[in-house]
Each structure stands twice: as structure tokens, then as C-alpha cells.
Amino acid sequence: MSNNEDNTVYWSLLNYKKWHLYIAATDKGLCYVGSPNAPFKELEIWVTKKLPKYHLLKDEKIMKPYEVELIDYIEGNRKSFSIPMDLRGTEFQQKVWMKMFEIPYGHIATYTEIAEQLNRPDAVRAVGTAIGANPMLITLPCHRIFGKNGKSRGYRGGATMKDWLLEIEGIQGHNK
Numbered sequence: 001m002s003n004n005e006d007n008t009v010y011w012s013l014l015n016y017k018k019w020h021l022y023i024a025a026t027d028k029g030l031c032y033v034g035s036p037n038a039p040f041k042e043l044e045i046w047v048t049k050k051l052p053k054y055h056l057l058k059d060e061k062i063m064k065p066y067e068v069e070l071i072d073y074i075e076g077n078r079k080s081f082s083i084p085m086d087l088r089g090t091e092f093q094q095k096v097w098m099k100m101f102e103i104p105y106g107h108i109a110t111y112t113e114i115a116e117q118l119n120r121p122d123a124v125r126a127v128g129t130a131i132g133a134n135p136m137l138i139t140l141p142c143h144r145i146f147g148k149n150g151k152s153r154g155y156r157g158g159a160t161m162k163d164w165l166l167e168i169e170g171i172q173g174h175n176k
Contacts (some may be wrong), residue, residue: 001025005036005055006027007053007055008026008027008054008055008056009024009025009026009031009032009047009054009055009056009057009058009060009061009064010024010025010026010033010062011023011024011025011032011039011043011052011057011058011059011063012059012060012063012064012067013057014070014071016067016069016070016071016074018036018076018164019036019070019074020036021033021034021035021036021037021137022034022038022040022042022043023044023063023065023066023067024047024056024063025062025086026051026054026086027065028064029083029084029085029086030083030084030085030086030136031050031051031085031086031087031088031135031136032046032135032136032138032150033070033136033137033138033140034045034137035136035137035156035157035158035161036157036158036160036161037153040151043056044056046117046135049090050088050135051088059148063134065083066083069081069082069083070094070138070139073138073168074168076160076168078101079105079106080105081139083139085136085139085140087135087136088111088131088135088141089130089135090130092126092130093133095118095129096114096118096130097130097134097140098129099114099117099118100114100134100140100141100142100144100145101140101141103141103144105141105169106169106170106171107144107171108144108145108146108171109144109145109146110145110146110147110148111124111127111131111145111146111148112145112148114122114127114131114145115127128153131145132154132156134156136157137157137161140166141160142155142156143155143157143161143165143166144147144169144171
């Protein structure tokens, strides 16, 4: 690829039933899944902060494989993702995010459990901050994370989106 292509973030607006969210990818893979009904500005701000030397380019053809897998998940026909992903975050954030990938479909974990798995039981708040910085909703399953008492905590995509995702996965019985 040419140098210019290497510095491109491709994007599209996934419009499927009640789902309307911006998604984006670099040449390495999916890097961003936005909040439902959020403005394009949310994506622009994220790219400016995380990939300042990149430019945005709408390309529905490049984004199609990502849309297909997201729609398969939304329809309940996919339990994991095979699309390449390009995680952009600090080393600690990436360690937390990798632990989230290990949480099976339809199961939950707590912030405390993630901190303990990282051998950092004192880092529960830092784990929460890393989870809150997750740029790839749905695909990086932060919706599966709950507080120690089973209560749902803040979610970048909003409580409604978290509820939709939990419903898709058949996760019930947690306090809101």
C-alpha cells in the first residue's frame, strides 16, 4: 500500500433496524464502533485523538465485511468475530481489552475479576477507566462487564444499547 493509504481510516454508517452507528477501520482492521445515533463528530474526535496523522475516508466497500459480521451478531447468528481488529490504546488498556475478549458470549465478568486476572487486584478503578475507553463497542464486549454487586455500570453506548446487547446474548437477571 502507498503511504497515503496507510494513513487512512475508512468509515461507514451501519444502518440496520434500530442500529445506527459509525464504524471505522484502518488497513489493519476494525478500530472503532460508535455509540448508537451518535453524530459523526464522535468518530472525528476519536480519530483526531488516537490517530492524528490519519484522515477519514468513507468507503462502504471496504467496510462491508465488518458490517456483515456486526449484523450477524445483532441477529443472534454470530457469537464471536473473525474480522481483523486494530486496537488503539495504552499497553494497560490493551491488556484489559484482551481480558474482555476472553469473556464468553452470554457470560459476564466484574471489574474486580478483570483486575485480579491481570494480577492487579488494586487496579479496579484503572480497569474501569480502560473499559470506559473501549473504542469498539459490540466487538470488544465491555457490555459483559458489571460491578462487583452485579449492578450495571456506565456504558459508552448508553444503558439502552447495553440492554440490547445483553438481550441478544440472553444475559438476564442483573440489576440496572
